[in-house]
Amino acid sequence: MNKNIPNLITISRIALIPLFLYFIIVSYNCNPTNLLGIIISIFIFIILAVTDKIDGLLARKYNIVSELGKFLDPMADKCLMIAGLGVLVFYNRLSWIIAGVLVLREVFITIYRLLYVKRKAKIIAAGNLGKAKQVSFFIICPITFLPFVSTLINNILFLPVVAFSVCSAIGYYVRYR
Numbered sequence: 001m002n003k004n005i006p007n008l009i010t011i012s013r014i015a016l017i018p019l020f021l022y023f024i025i026v027s028y029n030c031n032p033t034n035l036l037g038i039i040i041s042i043f044i045f046i047i048l049a050v051t052d053k054i055d056g057l058l059a060r061k062y063n064i065v066s067e068l069g070k071f072l073d074p075m076a077d078k079c080l081m082i083a084g085l086g087v088l089v090f091y092n093r094l095s096w097i098i099a100g101v102l103v104l105r106e107v108f109i110t111i112y113r114l115l116y117v118k119r120k121a122k123i124i125a126a127g128n129l130g131k132a133k134q135v136s137f138f139i140i141c142p143i144t145f146l147p148f149v150s151t152l153i154n155n156i157l158f159l160p161v162v163a164f165s166v167c168s169a170i171g172y173y174v175r176y177r
Contacts, residue, residue, distance in 0.1 A: 006059040007069050013048050013055075013076040017083050020044040024145060028091050033147045042142045048080055049138035074113075074126060077134055078106045084141045088154065093144060095155050098162055102137075105165040109172055116176055127175070129168035136161045 020041050027037030055073060059065045082103055088094035109130070116122070126134075140161060144154040 003062075003064040003066070006055040006064060007066065007072060009051055009055040009058070010069060010072045010076050013051055014072075014079055016044065016048060017079055020048065020080075021083055021087065024087050028087070028147075035147065038145055038147065042145055045080070045084065045142050045145070046138075052077060052134070052138070071113075075110075078110065081106060081134075081137055081141075084137075084145075088141075088144055093151055093154055094158065095151070098155055098158050101162055102158075102165055105169045108169055112172060112176070127168060127171055129164055129171050133161060133164035133168050136164055 023037050023041035023044065027034040027041060030037070052073070055069070059069055085094065085099040085102060089096045089099045140157045143149060144157060149157075
């Protein structure tokens with residue numbers, strides 16, 4: 001297997017985020033909301049989430065884990081997360097406080113990882129709580145795009161994501177300080 005395939009999948013994930021954004025934004029701007037467009041955007045989002053798992057599985061199965069992949073994969077996750085949260089907040093589908101906590105965690109972890117690489121010349125791999133945060137986000141977020149799910153329900157659904165996010169940020173800090 002070509003050693004670049006997992007990284008190419010990751011780069012493709014980043015490149016497809018604008019397509020997801022296009023469909024969800026156009027759909028929310030229709031009056032009434034374009035349910036077919038939202039379903040298409042959810043489908044794209046799920047493909048991006050599933051390929052997150054595929055690139056990692058391929059890299060581990062064929063022993064082609066790279067330092068670039070360790071860095072790019074979490075960045076692709078962060079880009080998709082921030083895009084999804086941005087849409088939800090912009091269209092009043094999620095509290096900006098919840099989105100703010102999640103985005104601040106992503107910024108904190110990214111800066112922390114970069115400083116750690118600079119200091120130790122080693123990339124911090126994702127921990128179990130960070131992975132749980134990501135999986136819970138990938139499961140919950142598509143549900144919250146549906147126009148018939150209320151903002152209150154969306155906020156409640158996101159509470160486990162917030163809990164995993166805060167706990168994983170504390171865990172990274174404690175483990176790698």
